[in-house]
Every structure is written in structure tokens, then in C-alpha cells.
Amino acid sequence: MKSSVEPLKARRIYLLLRDRIVAGDLPPGGRLPGEPALAAEHAVSRVTVRRALDLLEKEGLVQRKAGSGTFVHDSRAVRPIVADLSNVLSHLIDMGRSTDVKLLSFGYVAPPEAIAESLGLKPGERVQRSVRVRLIDGEPFSYLTTHVPEWLGLTYSEAELAARPLLELIERSGVKTERATQAINATLAGPEAAAALDLEIGSPLLTLTRIVHDPSGRGVEHLHALYRPDRYSFHMDLVRIGDDGERRWSPALGRPRAPSKKGR
Amino acid sequence: MKSSVEPLKARRIYLLLRDRIVAGDLPPGGRLPGEPALAAEHAVSRVTVRRALDLLEKEGLVQRKAGSGTFVHDSRAVRPIVADLSNVLSHLIDMGRSTDVKLLSFGYVAPPEAIAESLGLKPGERVQRSVRVRLIDGEPFSYLTTHVPEWLGLTYSEAELAARPLLELIERSGVKTERATQAINATLAGPEAAAALDLEIGSPLLTLTRIVHDPSGRGVEHLHALYRPDRYSFHMDLVRIGDDGERRWSPALGRPRAPSKKGR
């Protein structure tokens, strides 16, 4: 039996160290073992350890000081944007107003089968497909692929899509958006997403797939979003409800989140 | 400038094809381009294309037929478990009752700084640390690392933790769990998690970090969960609420999910 392929030892050590850092095992500001020590510990060459540390440094997780050591970066340069789940999408509309959007692709195509089905399209019906990237402070953090039925897509122009949130354009057209279903998952960055998000191929990404329906149940928007996990994550507050036999967690709604007191 | 490291071309092509498959671009049951065609398209040797296809086949995404071609597997072998967000945690209690749990590690340790802080522990206070794996139909799908203050952890035994959901044990001890905050994100599998979840190192994982508080605000549980995205994902229904000027999405609560109508 051929042994399975080992995809880069450097990557393995990078992952190990990264886990220990984000888990708080190696506290911020602390110095991690020297390169020779790490090399011995993992039974690899020092060159390989260095490449792992290169990756960590490029992500801003560690800071190297020649002659001194390698330290866990305490104030992570870019703080992740926190998306409160109680207003998942409105937060995105806010985002659309306070961040930059780059439109990478725009056009009308025949939809993939899965998307046609989820939107409830008739066979042969075409869709508008757009790919956008959102940036915060000039840095990309999300890669959005949307599919909208052609009849709806035609109510706005390419320039409008580049400037305004898609949901706003949809509602402007008179379509009511009442319900949506969404799924949150994880994947690896493919070549296009990696390039757009300024990442290595194979980096982890948060995914959000949302299908928006109008009151009649007709699908009006299929959104596939990829997020850089270091710049974006979903947060939510939960409260425990129900009687003893049937206690559950439920998202804490309505209550606006207390403003962050951190001075930064 | 040295060009950045390209970690395995085979992996790159694997990711490309995988994306097209899960996006529905290559419809289930369909045949994908021949190996020579793929090799030419990506400017890569056929051997490399084969290794990418090997990965896809091992994940059950494609099926190869000698002499005929490579086809997208239409009935994906393992369906992801769907976690409805309206009862994120109670669903986990249900899981705990209908799935197997393996306890990989159990003990009392000094907590990492980040965890001590999030639980509001006094300096020097120790915690119970446990690592568990959940399996569905004998297949692992989640890797759970929990930290509980020592005084609380001592109210149950290692054997009880292996048999019953942790939150149940906490509540049994008389501690009231009222509030929790959680964050959903994505990472790559490190060596231990990869081994426990039967994955390659560097596979993508969904992460859930939850901190449970009692009514006085004291932290009683710190949970770090890693999920295999092919076997687990978060789903939720949203409704649009609010007046025109301030419309938002809100999780649809209470209403039990309509049973899926798909025959399949």
C-alpha cells in the first residue's frame, strides 16, 4: 500500500503553531521556542521551520526580531469584523455603505443546475451572475458570487450593482424580500477566490450560502459568500429558554449589542 | 523577488474541480472532461491531474469508470448533518443522545491565558480540559475541546463525561446556564484534529467557540468545536423585519422547520 501523500511539512508545522497561538496556548507577546528547538522537536530541518514561521509572519500572527527571537503578535494587526447574527444581512447593507466593493465579473449566463433548482427557475431560464469583492480599509475580506433571475437582474445596471448593495436594488425593483434560508460552512480557497482575497490557494474560508425568496416563495437571489476567517466571523449571543425538560439555546434578539468598550 | 511557494499543483486542481462540483457547475451524474483535456487546460501533466482526481474519488465526490470516464457522484455518500441555528445547542444535546462520543483526553491543567480570561478565572485557578470526538454512524464529524472551571468539573466523573452531554452535567450540578456567546469561523485541520476526524492535515474545518455563563456572569464552560464541513453545517431560516427605512434579517424562531419535501 502506497503511503498517502504528505503535502508539505512546512505547512504541517505552520498549522501546529498557528493552532497553539489562536488557542492562546502561546500567549500574545510571548516568545516561542527558537528555530533550532522547533526543528528538533518536530524532527525537521531548520529551513522547514523557517518556512512555517514565514507563513505565520505573513499572516501577522508572529513578529520576528533578528538576534532576539520570534514573538506572538499581541495586537493582531487587522481585527476581524464581527457580524452579529441577529442582523446578518442588514449588517451587510451597512457594510455596503462603509466599505469598498469591486465588481469582478458581470453577465448573463445559463445557471448551474443546483442554482437553477434552488431559485426555482424554469428550464432554459437565464440568470445574472456577478462576482464582487468587498474590502475594508483597502483589504479584501469577502468574495461574493450572486445569481439573480434574468427578469430581476435587468432592472438595474452593472454600474448600479458596483455601487449599491444587491438587496437594495432588488427591493427597489418592487420585489418584496420576506424569507431567506442560509447555510454556514467552511472550504478551501480556490485559485480565483485566493487571488481576489489576497490569500494562498488552500487557505481556509468561511462560506455563507443564502437563498432569498419573495412572499410567493419565488427565489430572487442566490448568494455564495466566501469570507477570510482572519477578517470576518459570525458572532451571536444566546439565551437559554424553555422549561427544564426542554431547554434550548436561542439567539438573543432585539437587544442591541453593547458597544465595545475596548479603547483599541 | 522569489516567487511564492506553490504548495502542490495537484491540490490546486483538486480544489478547482471540487469547487465546480459543489457549486453545481458540474452537475451530479455528469461526466467531467477527460484527464488529457484537464491536463492541457491547466497546463499540467496528466499524472498530476490523476492525483487530483484521486483525492476527489477518495472523498466520494467523483466515481471513475475505466475506459468510460470520471463522473460526478450524484448521491453524495454522506449527507451533512444540518444544525438548525434556532436551537444550536439543544440540537447538540440531541446529538449527544443519538450519536457516539469518544473521550480522547481528560484532565486538570493550568488554562491558557485566553481561556482563563474568557471564563473570568482568578490567576492560578485550574480547569478541567477534555477532548472528545462525536461520531455519526461510526464516522467522526466533530472534535470538541472543552474547558470547565475546576470546582465545576469535580462534580462529575470522567466516565459520566464520556456518556452524557457536558451541558447536562453542568446543569445537574445546580449551576444555571442562562447566557452564552459564540463565534463561528473556519480553520485548517491541525495534526491531532485531522487524525481524530479522519482527514488530511490542512483540510478545512468549521469552528464554533462558545462561552457559557451562569446568571451571575461567571463563565462555566468554554467550548471549542471543530466540524467536518462535509458532514456538518449550520442552517437557518431568516425573516425580514422592520420598517422600510430599517429593514433587517432576523432568525426565524419558534416555527419548526418544514420537513424537507425532496424525495431523494
Place this chain on the structure above:
DNA sequence: CAAAGCTGTATTATCGATCATACAGGTTCC
């Protein structure tokens, strides 16, 4: 200052991933 430790850099050697090519055997279609 000097010793010890660290990161930064370079060199050569080895091993694995990838390439280019060729051929065997199955499937599809005419």
C-alpha cells in the same frame, strides 16, 4: 567586553513531486 543565543543567509545533497512519454485494457459509437 565576551559568551551565548537568536534570526538571516548561503551551500550542497537528497528525496519526493511533477513531467513527458509510452502502452495496456475497457468503453462507446459507427
Place this chain on the structure above:
DNA sequence: GGAACCTGTATGATCGATAATACAGCTTTG
């Protein structure tokens, strides 16, 4: 049947990742 495709398999050559080693320059410590 036979041509044209496909996957499965094997070969030797090439290139990149890793190993082993050495040294320069900086920082910290005594």
C-alpha cells in the same frame, strides 16, 4: 469489427522541497 475515446499503469528525466551544515550579524545576559 474497428476507430476513437477513456482510465489504469509504468518508465526515466526534471524540478522543487527538504536536509545538513556553516557562517554572518544582532540581542541579551553576565
